[in-house]
Amino acid sequence: MSGWRLSCPLKLRSRSTTEGNTMKAKLLCPDCGAELIWKKSKFGGFYGCEMWSETGCGGAVGVHPGTRNPLGIPAPKNVRALRVRCHDGFDRLWKNGGKMSRKEAYQWLQEKMELDGSKAHIAMFDEAQCLKLLSLLEV
Numbered sequence: 001m002s003g004w005r006l007s008c009p010l011k012l013r014s015r016s017t018t019e020g021n022t023m024k025a026k027l028l029c030p031d032c033g034a035e036l037i038w039k040k041s042k043f044g045g046f047y048g049c050e051m052w053s054e055t056g057c058g059g060a061v062g063v064h065p066g067t068r069n070p071l072g073i074p075a076p077k078n079v080r081a082l083r084v085r086c087h088d089g090f091d092r093l094w095k096n097g098g099k100m101s102r103k104e105a106y107q108w109l110q111e112k113m114e115l116d117g118s119k120a121h122i123a124m125f126d127e128a129q130c131l132k133l134l135s136l137l138e139v
Ligand SMILES: [Zn+2]
Pocket: 029, 030, 031, 032, 033, 034, 049, 050, 051, 052, 057, 058, 059
């Protein structure tokens, strides 16, 4: 059992919502709501918006390297950018001589965001959660 299976929030979520159902949950485009389809680029595979060739919609979600398992929960571009800022700020708490250990930092995150461990992942945050965390981090 490799580690990401346990830590991938989308995997856990889709498993619990599709219990008794062998159909794989559809991934929807975070930008326009169309279906995301499997695509390949020179950087590897990813899920991209099926409307891309018609509307130019750039909605996409990455995957765990070497798999077709989506990375986090699809989000519009602005939320993806906010998540990057959250991660930068959050990492500063514990990386490179930050004031907390990694474990403490995640505990802090759970407490401040009032989330339990399985949901306290920045990759799952929506816009409001990102903004809340950024204000907590004062970045
Ligand atoms: Zn789209």
